[in-house]
Amino acid sequence: MSAILPPAERLWWKHPLDRVEGTWIAIAFVWCMIMFFMMIYWHMYGKQNLSTETYKTTSEQFAAKAQAVVDKYTVRVETDFQTPVVAPPPGSDVYMIARLWNFWPILELQQGQTYRLHLTSMDYNHGFSLQPANINIQVVPGYEHVVTVTPNQSGTYSVVCNEFCGIGHHTMVGRIYVKAEAGNVQ
Amino acid sequence: MSNNTTYRTCPRSGLQFESQAEKLVIANAVAGVIFLLIGGILAIGIVLTRWPSVHWLEAATFYQVLTAHGLDMLVYWIIFFEIAVLYFCSSTLLRCRIATPKVAWLAFALMVIGSVMNNYAVYDGASSVMMTSYVPMMAAPSFYLGLILFAVGALIACFVFFGTLVVAKREKTYQGSVPLVTFGAITAAIIAVFTIASGAIILIPTWMQSMGWVEHVDPLIYRVIWWAFGHSSQQINVAAHISIWYLVAAVVFGAKPMSERVSRGAFLLYIVFLQLASAHHILSDPGMSVEWKVLNTSYFMYFAVLASMIHGLTIPGAMEVAQRAKGYNKGLFEWLRKAPWGNPSFSGVFISIIGFGFLGGISGVMMGTEQLNMIIHNTIYVPGHFHATVVIGTTLSFMALTYFLIPVLFKREIINPTLAKWQPYLFGLSMYFFCLVMMGAGTLGVSRRHWDMAFSGAALAYEWPGAAYLMMGLVGIAGIAAIAGGAIFIYLTVGSLLWGKRVAQTRISSEPTPIPVGAPSAAAQSYGSLGFAAPGTFVLAMIFLAAFVLYYFINWKYLSTLWGLS
Numbered sequence: 001m002s003a004i005l006p007p008a009e010r011l012w013w014k015h016p017l018d019r020v021e022g023t024w025i026a027i028a029f030v031w032c033m034i035m036f037f038m039m040i041y042w043h044m045y046g047k048q049n050l051s052t053e054t055y056k057t058t059s060e061q062f063a064a065k066a067q068a069v070v071d072k073y074t075v076r077v078e079t080d081f082q083t084p085v086v087a088p089p090p091g092s093d094v095y096m097i098a099r100l101w102n103f104w105p106i107l108e109l110q111q112g113q114t115y116r117l118h119l120t121s122m123d124y125n126h127g128f129s130l131q132p133a134n135i136n137i138q139v140v141p142g143y144e145h146v147v148t149v150t151p152n153q154s155g156t157y158s159v160v161c162n163e164f165c166g167i168g169h170h171t172m173v174g175r176i177y178v179k180a181e182a183g184n185v186q
Numbered sequence: 187m188s189n190n191t192t193y194r195t196c197p198r199s200g201l202q203f204e205s206q207a208e209k210l211v212i213a214n215a216v217a218g219v220i221f222l223l224i225g226g227i228l229a230i231g232i233v234l235t236r237w238p239s240v241h242w243l244e245a246a247t248f249y250q251v252l253t254a255h256g257l258d259m260l261v262y263w264i265i266f267f268e269i270a271v272l273y274f275c276s277s278t279l280l281r282c283r284i285a286t287p288k289v290a291w292l293a294f295a296l297m298v299i300g301s302v303m304n305n306y307a308v309y310d311g312a313s314s315v316m317m318t319s320y321v322p323m324m325a326a327p328s329f330y331l332g333l334i335l336f337a338v339g340a341l342i343a344c345f346v347f348f349g350t351l352v353v354a355k356r357e358k359t360y361q362g363s364v365p366l367v368t369f370g371a372i373t374a375a376i377i378a379v380f381t382i383a384s385g386a387i388i389l390i391p392t393w394m395q396s397m398g399w400v401e402h403v404d405p406l407i408y409r410v411i412w413w414a415f416g417h418s419s420q421q422i423n424v425a426a427h428i429s430i431w432y433l434v435a436a437v438v439f440g441a442k443p444m445s446e447r448v449s450r451g452a453f454l455l456y457i458v459f460l461q462l463a464s465a466h467h468i469l470s471d472p473g474m475s476v477e478w479k480v481l482n483t484s485y486f487m488y489f490a491v492l493a494s495m496i497h498g499l500t501i502p503g504a505m506e507v508a509q510r511a512k513g514y515n516k517g518l519f520e521w522l523r524k525a526p527w528g529n530p531s532f533s534g535v536f537i538s539i540i541g542f543g544f545l546g547g548i549s550g551v552m553m554g555t556e557q558l559n560m561i562i563h564n565t566i567y568v569p570g571h572f573h574a575t576v577v578i579g580t581t582l583s584f585m586a587l588t589y590f591l592i593p594v595l596f597k598r599e600i601i602n603p604t605l606a607k608w609q610p611y612l613f614g615l616s617m618y619f620f621c622l623v624m625m626g627a628g629t630l631g632v633s634r635r636h637w638d639m640a641f642s643g644a645a646l647a648y649e650w651p652g653a654a655y656l657m658m659g660l661v662g663i664a665g666i667a668a669i670a671g672g673a674i675f676i677y678l679t680v681g682s683l684l685w686g687k688r689v690a691q692t693r694i695s696s697e698p699t700p701i702p703v704g705a706p707s708a709a710a711q712s713y714g715s716l717g718f719a720a721p722g723t724f725v726l727a728m729i730f731l732a733a734f735v736l737y738y739f740i741n742w743k744y745l746s747t748l749w750g751l752s
């Protein structure tokens with residue numbers, strides 16, 4: 001029962017390895033290195049890398065910038081709350097506010113185009129969970145996170161809040177429309 | 187030297203218990219089991235609410251119950267039991283008295299007061315903030331104060347453990363190096379000190395904010411430091427339950443480690459490469475640089491994962507070697523077929539090893555990969571993963587150890603051995619299924635900590651696919667089966683303590699009997715660097731590797747179909 005007794009050999013560290021162990025350690029080590037380099041490889045060649053561009057912000061600052069874009073590019077309003085649907089030009093900065101308990105405004109993007117999406121929270125932590133694509137990003141108050149997105153399919157996407165944010169958490173759902181590229185209707 | 191204390195030698199196992207240490211182990215283990223019971227009752231509310239067609243509790247109650255479930259299970263059940271394991275691995279395995287028993291009782295008292303205070307704050311209603319209590323959401327001051335008191339108690343208990351190691355060394359109750367299992371416990375305790383310090387650094391200012399003494403705790407810094415506590419404490423659990431795997435292998439099979447050097451080296455890797463494991467939880471957050479994420483999530487290039495993969499081989503390997511020495515040599519797997527599957531200590535540990543590796547380990551590494559994290563962050567995949575690590579891995583191992591301890595430590599026979607024989611299968615296998623379907627639902631995007639997947643009352647509802655509803659229904663069914671398995675465990679332990687037949691005791695003495703010095707056994711030297719002592723285990727390991735590689739790359743494939751992000 002030597003795992004619960006002191007090792008019988010005083011110089012246990014000189015005890016030779018069994019080949020099963022040695023081989024497995026070598027294989028496992030190589031696999032761990034492959035996994036490590038996979039992350040770096042994806043930064044060089046992969047198309048899905050979460051941006052780390054972040055600025056400190058306050059709710060007033062962020063709300064003002066978001067409001068300016070909404071005023072400029074609103075194309076219609078939807079829902080009982082008159083939520084603006086904002087269709088900014090490709091390549092531009094778009095803003096989405098997370099707050100108790102909605103995502104504001106609704107966005108309308110174009111397939112295959114790239115946008116700089118600014119995210120922050122006005123109050124608690126929230127979760128930006130884009131469905132059904134299933135992309136999940138933490139939204140932290142006080143930090144403006146700029147994520148560059150390129151929608152690759154058209155359709156209606158929902159943004160579900162998936163960080164617990166109080167009693168109305170389950171009602172916190174936003175929306176992003178993606179319009180098909182001209183000549184590529186899906 | 188050994189003043190006013192006695193030493194009891196268990197007739198069945200030969201283990202020697204000092205009377206103060208024995209009482210402390212019992213007190214901490216019992217406190218743990220009480221919290222397991224409370225957490226288990228709360229789990230009924232959670233699963234019956236997340237089962238879409240049942241949807242039992244109100245939203246406010248659900249979040250309250252979920253907060254308490256997380257705390258009672260992950261913090262109180264596990265840490266109380268771990269303190270019992272630390273005392274056992276020092277005083278009992280080294281056959282010495284426990285250092286400063288009065289201080290150890292003080293630690294216990296602080297832990298009890300803290301855990302009760304924190305629980306009370308949650309049931310009182312104003313602290314449904316989840317166990318992570320992310321600021322700026324605020325709980326009642328007693329919520330944080332309870333946690334802090336508990337942590338201080340646990341820290342003191344770790345120092346009593348270190349003190350006991352010193353006592354054993356000084357009073358020469360053993361010779362040479364400490365046993366491997368004690369070495370594992372030392373690893374756990376060292377990590378615990380680091381962990382609890384991180385907890386204090388972040389919870390004390392948060393408590394002060396709740397008192398109105400501090401203006402603002404930064405939400406992102408909170409997440410980084412809280413997880414240095416939250417994740418590193420999982421590393422304590424891993425070190426503790428792996429020690430128990432070695433212990434059970436030794437007790438059931440008389441297995442010796444294949445090589446002390448490899449097993450101890452792997453424990454050391456946990457300490458050296460622990461680093462900021464908290465990074466796992468901030469991968470989809472703003473603010474941290476890519477380099478920081480990549481280096482820290484991989485626990486510095488995955489050396490801690492390597493350590494777990496090593497233990498995953500060496501423990502079944504040690505069992506195989508021991509079984510083959512007994513003559514179960516036919517083919518690759520006779521040693522496994524002829525294992526004592528009816529002994530709940532063995533079956534519990536074996537189900538734990540396989541589930542921890544295949545379900546918890548593979549999913550954990552996948553979700554801990556910087557880019558892949560985005561496809562599961564905050565989905566119910568995450569609880570799917572950690573119920574595989576912390577329930578199948580840690581909890582089930584603790585249960586397996588308890589079956590061994592009932593006659594040895596509590597001096598009682600198990601009341602219903604047939605039920606005990608089946609309990610690990612019911613609990614473990616229903617948990618396997620529970621974790622799998624949670625991960626399935628999470629892969630489809632279903633959120634964790636979410637009261638209503640139908641989004642009732644939302645202005646812009648989202649319709650989950652039917653498969654997601656199906657998975658969540660299966661989560662409900664599997665969860666109830668697992669809870670039944672947990673209830674049987676509670677019945678068996680409490681029942682045995684109350685009504686079990688007493689195990690006759692013989693030897694009690696006022697002096698410790700030191701561990702006899704063992705002669706290097708012949709067997710220990712026969713498998714040198716040329717052997718291939720555990721071929722069956724090696725095949726199992728290759729199956730594991732194949733599953734790992736396949737699943738890992740499937741997820742990269744899935745990631746590559748998503749929106750472009752840069």
Ligand code: HEM
Nearest residue numbers: 229256259260316317569576577634635636665668669672
């Ligand atoms: C016995 C059967 C158990 C069942 C059926 C069960 C069920 C669940 C479910 C369904 C959730 C996720 C709820 C959600 O996110 O919406 C959950 C969360 C959790 N469970 Fe369990 N659980 C069990 C045992 C345990 C044990 C033994 C532990 C720890 C050792 C544990 C630790 C946790 C933790 C830490 C959370 C996360 C709480 C949070 O998100 O803040 N559970 N449990």
Ligand SMILES: [Cu+2]
Nearest residue numbers: 126161165172
């Ligand atoms: Cu929210």
Ligand SMILES: [Cu+2]
Nearest residue numbers: 161163165169
């Ligand atoms: Cu929310």
